[in-house]
Amino acid sequence: MKKIKERIYLAGLIIIGNEILSGRTEDKNIAYIANSLSKSGIRLNEVRVIADIEEEIILAINNFRDRFDYVFTTGGIGPTHDDITTQSIAKAFGVENVLNQDAYKILLDYYGDRKKINESRMRMAYAPEGSELIYNNISKAPGFKKENVFILAGVPKIMRSMFDAILPTLKKGRILNSIEINAKVPEGVIAPELTKIQEKYHEIEIGSYPYYENDSAGTILVLRSINKEALKNGEIEVLNLIKRFT
Amino acid sequence: MKKIKERIYLAGLIIIGNEILSGRTEDKNIAYIANSLSKSGIRLNEVRVIADIEEEIILAINNFRDRFDYVFTTGGIGPTHDDITTQSIAKAFGVENVLNQDAYKILLDYYGDRKKINESRMRMAYAPEGSELIYNNISKAPGFKKENVFILAGVPKIMRSMFDAILPTLKKGRILNSIEINAKVPEGVIAPELTKIQEKYHEIEIGSYPYYENDSAGTILVLRSINKEALKNGEIEVLNLIKRFT
Numbered sequence: 473m474k475k476i477k478e479r480i481y482l483a484g485l486i487i488i489g490n491e492i493l494s495g496r497t498e499d500k501n502i503a504y505i506a507n508s509l510s511k512s513g514i515r516l517n518e519v520r521v522i523a524d525i526e527e528e529i530i531l532a533i534n535n536f537r538d539r540f541d542y543v544f545t546t547g548g549i550g551p552t553h554d555d556i557t558t559q560s561i562a563k564a565f566g567v568e569n570v571l572n573q574d575a576y577k578i579l580l581d582y583y584g585d586r587k588k589i590n591e592s593r594m595r596m597a598y599a600p601e602g603s604e605l606i607y608n609n610i611s612k613a614p615g616f617k618k619e620n621v622f623i624l625a626g627v628p629k630i631m632r633s634m635f636d637a638i639l640p641t642l643k644k645g646r647i648l649n650s651i652e653i654n655a656k657v658p659e660g661v662i663a664p665e666l667t668k669i670q671e672k673y674h675e676i677e678i679g680s681y682p683y684y685e686n687d688s689a690g691t692i693l694v695l696r697s698i699n700k701e702a703l704k705n706g707e708i709e710v711l712n713l714i715k716r717f718t
Numbered sequence: 719m720k721k722i723k724e725r726i727y728l729a730g731l732i733i734i735g736n737e738i739l740s741g742r743t744e745d746k747n748i749a750y751i752a753n754s755l756s757k758s759g760i761r762l763n764e765v766r767v768i769a770d771i772e773e774e775i776i777l778a779i780n781n782f783r784d785r786f787d788y789v790f791t792t793g794g795i796g797p798t799h800d801d802i803t804t805q806s807i808a809k810a811f812g813v814e815n816v817l818n819q820d821a822y823k824i825l826l827d828y829y830g831d832r833k834k835i836n837e838s839r840m841r842m843a844y845a846p847e848g849s850e851l852i853y854n855n856i857s858k859a860p861g862f863k864k865e866n867v868f869i870l871a872g873v874p875k876i877m878r879s880m881f882d883a884i885l886p887t888l889k890k891g892r893i894l895n896s897i898e899i900n901a902k903v904p905e906g907v908i909a910p911e912l913t914k915i916q917e918k919y920h921e922i923e924i925g926s927y928p929y930y931e932n933d934s935a936g937t938i939l940v941l942r943s944i945n946k947e948a949l950k951n952g953e954i955e956v957l958n959l960i961k962r963f964t
Binding site: 487490491492493494495496497498499502503505506507508509510511515516517518519520521522523524528550551552553554555590591592593596610611626627629648650652659660663664666667670671677678679680681682683684689694696 | 733738739741743748752753754755757763764767768769770774796798800801836838842857872873894896905913924925926930935942
């Protein structure tokens with residue numbers, strides 16, 4: 473059988489949000505996007521939370537769009553002065569931030585009359601030249617796709633609606649199979665042998681996460697691999713290891 | 719009165735954690751650190767969530783330690799093979815990862831006997847050359863401070879214990895005063911006038927965060943400034959603006 477090198481799809485997430493950095497708002501988008509990508513066969517490689525500052529958005533976008541297959545941004549696409557995501561991303565791409573006719577049509581349909589769309593609302597119809605719309609079911613303001621960059625809302629409910637709409641359209645690799653084992657021993661006890669198992673199974677990524685419960689220490693071991701057989705063998709070895717200490 | 723230029727203290731946070739990127743674990747550390755810094759007069763400028771990969775840790779550390787007064791890392795300081803934070807940070811600084819005698823003493827006190835400290839546990843006593851200890855009340859493994867980089871645990875309870883211990887020792891600027899106003903109107907309605915208020919008050923940073931509740935749209939407005947008088951004046955103008963639309 474010919475061995476085909478797996479194509480791995482990488483993603484980066486940029487959270488644009490002073491409110492997260494100031495501690496005012498607890499981010500809910502990282503976990504949702506990380507979990508959804510993981511389950512779909514796309515690997516989230518890095519997340520950045522940055523301020524609503526044009527220069528920082530440009531730097532992060534240009535760094536990420538070169539490194540990853542998909543870049544997602546959340547936040548900063550509303551009508552107010554602090555919503556500077558699309559104009560900053562246009563600059564990152566070196567294109568104009570232009571009136572997107574499809575987005576304008578949505579606003580026009582919603583408000584019924586051009587006069588009801590004030591200059592601030594009108595900003596929500598501007599996107600980097602060459603962008604496609606990302607619809608959502610919650611609010612009227614759309615997100616945008618510019619090449620491999622997906623510009624999403626920051627409000628979790630709206631972000632999810634947009635994200636769920638685009639996820640099926642993305643190319644994906646094989647899903648990383650995952651096994652979770654609750655070892656009721658401190659990780660220091662099993663660590664030396666665990667290292668040996670990790671060294672033996674290159675196809676498996678073993679994560680070790682300590683926890684503390686009622687004054688006793690335990691460890692959650694997470695084994696991940698695209699190779700189900702290797703994963704099964706690794707699991708047996710880890711379970712045998714734990715038995716020796718419990 | 720002589721005007722003294724405010725010294726602003728900037729911080730960056732690096733979350734080292736495959737478990738966050740895979741969506742397995744929801745991060746709890748960003749919100750805690752962001753909120754604590756904000757209340758203390760230190761500005762959190764950027765957060766990165768990166769994988770447990772040496773090269774990525776080195777890049778992030780060297781980028782952040784040049785840009786910020788304080789860099790905090792969470793995760794990867796336990797005894798297992800996937801705990802590579804201290805050795806990676808040592809490389810970022812171009813120093814050796816050496817046995818820290820104070821950390822070793824803690825382990826020795828706890829386990830009572832050198833023989834009980836296996837090679838994996840011993841790793842927890844290694845830190846970049848020239849590091850100082852950061853104690854915690856929960857587990858025995860300490861964090862470390864290397865110049866302006868604070869190496870903390872990933873388990874939230876332990877991270878908090880370490881963070882709370884170091885926060886009083888840091889130099890801080892003036893605390894950003896903050897006022898929050900719940901405007902029960904969609905942000906698009908008030909956006910044009912809000913922009914004018916923002917343009918008038920350079921000392922205030924106005925954030926606008928839409929929300930959706932029972933099918934009606936509202937906006938939380940957050941005004942932040944070190945200047946209390948400007949903040950009060952800004953608040954009055956914002957409240958007057960909202961009145962006109964409710």
